[in-house]
Amino acid sequence: MTYTAIMTLLGNRITYFLLMGLGAALGAYFYYLDRQDEAIRTTFQQATCTVTAAEVTVNEEVHHTRWRGHYVTRTYYAEISYTFKVNGQEYEGYDYRAFEGGMTEEEANAVVARYEEGKTATCYYNPDDPEDAVLTLDSDRRGMYTVVTWGLVLLIGGLVGWVLIDFLLPHLDGAAKAAKKAPDDFQLEIPPWSSVPRT
Numbered sequence: 001m002t003y004t005a006i007m008t009l010l011g012n013r014i015t016y017f018l019l020m021g022l023g024a025a026l027g028a029y030f031y032y033l034d035r036q037d038e039a040i041r042t043t044f045q046q047a048t049c050t051v052t053a054a055e056v057t058v059n060e061e062v063h064h065t066r067w068r069g070h071y072v073t074r075t076y077y078a079e080i081s082y083t084f085k086v087n088g089q090e091y092e093g094y095d096y097r098a099f100e101g102g103m104t105e106e107e108a109n110a111v112v113a114r115y116e117e118g119k120t121a122t123c124y125y126n127p128d129d130p131e132d133a134v135l136t137l138d139s140d141r142r143g144m145y146t147v148v149t150w151g152l153v154l155l156i157g158g159l160v161g162w163v164l165i166d167f168l169l170p171h172l173d174g175a176a177k178a179a180k181k182a183p184d185d186f187q188l189e190i191p192p193w194s195s196v197p198r199t
Contacts, residue, residue, distance in 0.1 A: 016161035023155030030148040033099070037139045040098050044124040044137065049084035049093065054115045056108040075102035078111035084123055086130045093123060093133035099140045 009015045057077045064070045078096045085091070096111060103111070115121055115135065126132035 016158040019154045019158030023151045026151030033144045041137050047084040049082040049123040051082045051115045053081040054112045076105045076108035078108045091130045095134045101143045
């Protein structure tokens with residue numbers, strides 16, 4: 001994108017309206033996720049489950065940058081399978097917690113150590129859909145906080161930009177022009193006692 005195109009976008013109020021709209025959309029998405037999290041904590045029912053498998057898995061991503069070359073990030077997950085019964089019917093769950101975004105290696109190992117294969121544990125399921133189950137009601141809210149943070153940044157940035165180009169800059173520009181402009185009807189008044197000849 002050229003410099004001219006960038007300056008055109010920055011000088012257009014539509015750009016800032018779009019930023020505010022995107023920020024508001026992210027805020028609405030955060031609200032939706034927050035209500036889902038609250039529903040998990042308030043409506044899921046408790047059950048006794050049996051752990052059938054537990055292991056730590058890792059997801060590696062290679063990132064390429066101009067300045068740092070390439071580097072690898074690793075995200076660890078506690079992969080746990082468990083079975084439980086609801087009204088005599090057996091179900092299987094696979095989620096440790098809702099909205100899982102990954103952990104450090106130490107955190108994943110600590111979780112898996114608590115859920116050894118064959119052990120019984122407490123799990124929580126959706127009474128409307130028992131296959132929707134978790135082992136803990138403490139959801140991973142980091143992704144939600146990222147969403148709302150970006151929403152606020154975009155909303156505030158769009159609002160500040162709009163106020164700047166539609167109100168502040170025009171006001172300052174008008175004030176500067178008025179200060180430079182000399183009045184056309186200005187006349188120097190010479191008092192009667194002055195020795196300066198009158199024309």
